[in-house]
Amino acid sequence: VGLHTFYADRILNITRNIDVTPIVWQDVWDEKVELPPGTIIQVWKDSSDQAVFGSWAAYLNQAANEGYNVILSSPWYINYISYGKYNTNASVMNLEFFKYYEVEPLRGFTGSDEAKKRILGGEACLWGEFVDGTNILARLWPKASAVAERLWSAASVNNSEDAQFRLDVHRCRLVRRGIPAQPILNGYCGNYEEGMARSMVNDPAFNYEDAPIMSETF
Numbered sequence: 001v002g003l004h005t006f007y008a009d010r011i012l013n014i015t016r017n018i019d020v021t022p023i024v025w026q027d028v029w030d031e032k033v034e035l036p037p038g039t040i041i042q043v044w045k046d047s048s049d050q051a052v053f054g055s056w057a058a059y060l061n062q063a064a065n066e067g068y069n070v071i072l073s074s075p076w077y078i079n080y081i082s083y084g085k086y087n088t089n090a091s092v093m094n095l096e097f098f099k100y101y102e103v104e105p106l107r108g109f110t111g112s113d114e115a116k117k118r119i120l121g122g123e124a125c126l127w128g129e130f131v132d133g134t135n136i137l138a139r140l141w142p143k144a145s146a147v148a149e150r151l152w153s154a155a156s157v158n159n160s161e162d163a164q165f166r167l168d169v170h171r172c173r174l175v176r177r178g179i180p181a182q183p184i185l186n187g188y189c190g191n192y193e194e195g196m197a198r199s200m201v202n203d204p205a206f207n208y209e210d211a212p213i214m215s216e217t218f
Helices: 002-016 026-030 056-065 136-140 143-152 160-176
Strands: 023-025 040-043 069-072 119-122
Touching (some): 002 026, 026 040, 040 056, 056 069, 119 143, 136 143, 143 160
Parallel strands (some): 023 040, 069 119
16 A cells, blocks of 8 residues: 555646646545545445445545545446346346446435536446457447446436337447447347348448548538
């Protein structure tokens, strides 16, 4: 911790002398490093190393209420893989990755309206230990689409039963465009799958090095 604290402090001192807004992992705040005004804290752990914080929701409250802007990524690490579905109190139909969709960042938030404005948004993250060019797109999509809809939608838009069909359509849209997004439901995307006659994975429109130059007329 001492070495990391020293390193973070030196880096933040550099940012004080240039016109940038620093973003730090929550670890830096845990270690009591003095943060420049306007620093953004990224909350990335399920629970903090500090005993006072029971979960990411409590951490979010504390950071925003103390005047820091916050980005949340704790519940959206999409490198975790489970089989099939997961159960909730209301349903057993939700596919496993809809746990990302059903997160509501402000559900446990107890701060003021002003503090709520300091929660800037969220980020889907993917650890790369077991990811490379052969599987990164399938690992990302369409899980990242579930995170995106959650973050772009009102809190009242939260029915994952409905969302699974919406995102299944979007998954096929990605496949048609040559992105090998993994399946959501048990169907398939017609004959657009990679290797089939109508697959667009090799279409010049989606392979920029080979794409024809489009002329424009004004």
